[in-house]
Amino acid sequence: MPRMVADDIAVALRDRITSGEWSSLGRLPPERDLAAEFGVARNTVRRAFDSLQRDGTVIRQVGRGTFVARENANTMAATIARMEGTSPADMMEIRQLLEPAAAAFAATNASAGDLDAVREAHEAACAAGEMPDFEQWDAEFHHRIFSCSRNEFLKEIHNLMRILRNQAPWFDMKKRSFSETRRRIYCEEHGAVLAALLSRDPDGARKAMLAHLRTVERNMLGR
Amino acid sequence: MPRMVADDIAVALRDRITSGEWSSLGRLPPERDLAAEFGVARNTVRRAFDSLQRDGTVIRQVGRGTFVARENANTMAATIARMEGTSPADMMEIRQLLEPAAAAFAATNASAGDLDAVREAHEAACAAGEMPDFEQWDAEFHHRIFSCSRNEFLKEIHNLMRILRNQAPWFDMKKRSFSETRRRIYCEEHGAVLAALLSRDPDGARKAMLAHLRTVERNMLGR
DNA sequence: CCTCCCTGTACCAATATTGAACCATTCGGC
DNA sequence: GCCGAATGGTTCAATATTGGTACAGGGAGG
CATH class of the missing domain: 1.10.10.10 (Winged helix-like DNA-binding domain superfamily/Winged helix DNA-binding domain)
Known part of the structure; x- marks a missing residue:
């Protein structure tokens, strides 16, 4: 054998x-x-x-x-299990840490094709009418920006966050905070991020993304 | 036929x-x-x-x-599996993103007891003689800072990184890049971070941590 | 005849397993 | 307290397995 x-x-x-x-x-x-x-x-x-x-x-x-090993707190599985209990506030804090940085990386590192993919997701999100459809393309927009960052680990961390945000309590919260007005605002803010990426402006992309996430936070957590 | x-x-x-x-x-x-x-x-x-x-x-x-080839690219398990292939360069980039922020959070949010725990890990690392022992306390020092940040998700992300860095290729790399001189430098840099935390200086903690991580990056990746 | 695909063979490069020796630490018995 | 057995830690060379590559035929169809 x-x-x-x-x-x-x-x-x-x-x-x-x-x-x-x-x-x-x-x-x-x-x-x-x-x-x-x-x-x-x-x-x-x-x-x-x-x-x-x-x-x-x-x-x-x-x-x-x-x-x-006795009941072990340091395994991968245990870590993931604990992550599933992440609070929305903690999650938003980390998003505001990572996503502006990812946007800045993307402005520097993205290929023309990468940016095309981002624009595609943006346009699909703007065109999407209903909540689940918009939701899908919104998430895709963010994820494609991480893909542009050329940092595989960063991309996978975002994947993790995306999976967590698709679980039950989050989904309800997103549905509750959704409205047509807000959708339009998100599209505008995404547009600003995309514009900064296209003009290869890392700092502009960072700021635009941060502004967007602050809006999201306000809407979801009511701050 | x-x-x-x-x-x-x-x-x-x-x-x-x-x-x-x-x-x-x-x-x-x-x-x-x-x-x-x-x-x-x-x-x-x-x-x-x-x-x-x-x-x-x-x-x-x-x-x-x-x-x-793995299907189910979007499951948690698949994400983790891909993370295990993270390159040292990508990992260091993200550490430089997260750890200074964690240190800044810690300077603001830590309790006196939290900071005591950080100091304890720092002193143990300085006192540790050999590589695995130092390694252990070094990691503990960083982890306790994340614990101070009061963001559970951030803490778990660091846990994830810590587990990944304990796997085979990383461990070899750390062993190769270790030296007595470097250990002493790390202790000094940890001391600077700790001092900033104790004086509740978020910006100082951020900068000290970033400086430390740049040293680590230079040593591990030879840049 | 020529072309294309399959066969058979040989060797290369990367990885895994083996088998053995020796070291370091712990523990139990003298 | 010391010694020896037991046990994990480390290293090395040899061998086996496996995908990668190249090349020389053979047979079928044009």
Whole structure:
């Protein structure tokens, strides 16, 4: 069985841990034993454990052994779970931090094609009549600006925010705060951002985006 | 026996992928095995895969294998998976965006107890002798500043970055760029940040943190 | 004959696994 | 308190697996 064995073993180990097979004892069998049991070299078992250790499933200690981590707060999954409880106020604060910066990056780094895509989303949003349709293109407009920023990580953070904002409590809030007047204002403000991007003005884009987000905040949080 | 065997095999492969036969594992059988199974030469299987690769159905990696490309690009899990490929340069750019802001928030919002915790982490880092120990307290120092910011979402974003930076390629890079001199410089710079926090100076904290991150960037990316 | 596709083969480059040795730490028994 | 066994940490060279590339035929259809 000489194919990507380490990954398979990592999966097997994870299963046996979550199924509680060793969880009661806390301590796992030594690497050498597991290597023998799986019929692979110890290095391979170690590589499997490396990945379990990275995501916090397991803790290793020289001379003592390998242990299943107690309910762990530092795993990716736990972090995401906590993010789902993000308050609208916190979210808006971070948007006002990230989006103006993304707009500034975009003004500098975007290709002509990128900007075309942004304009397309803007025009679609302006043309959209109803709330879900507008909502969709509004989000797309913002996301395409992040795509222009040429920072993949920034883009993924925005993706995360977008997913969070699509969950239940947010959706209600957006629906409540929506109105035809506001839609028109958003379109104008988007237009200002787009204009700054097209004229390659980072500072103008930053300011236009910030102004837009302040409007959004006022509408959603009523400040 | 119709012509264009490669095309037929491409269709067959695509069917088996979309039917989910291998999609659960992610990894497809090696080309040599598939060639044997279909009773054709490996070159033919390769040409079939070429077309699947062109349209993004499949990803190939020398020495590892052929994998079905991830669908569901918009799920949380997929976003996280993409984040794991974040480049050090992109990550540093975002740190320079978020951490100075977090420091400024912290100077405004932290309680006395919060700042005590930051000082504790700072002193532990300065006292730590070896690389993993210092590394641990260094990360803790930064994280406690985010905790002071009173923005839960910001704190969780930093948590995410911290987890990503603990994964393999990053850890190697940090180990390589570590030196006693640099450790001392980091301690001094942390001290400056802490001083600004203690004197409740948001702008000073922002600037001190930015200066520190520029040093880190220089050391890690060699700029 | 020429062209195109498939076959078969050989080798290259990247990655994974193996097997072994040695180190560092912990723990239990003397 | 010391020693030895147990255990994770580290490193290295050798081997195996796998996709990437090139090339020399062979057979079918024009």
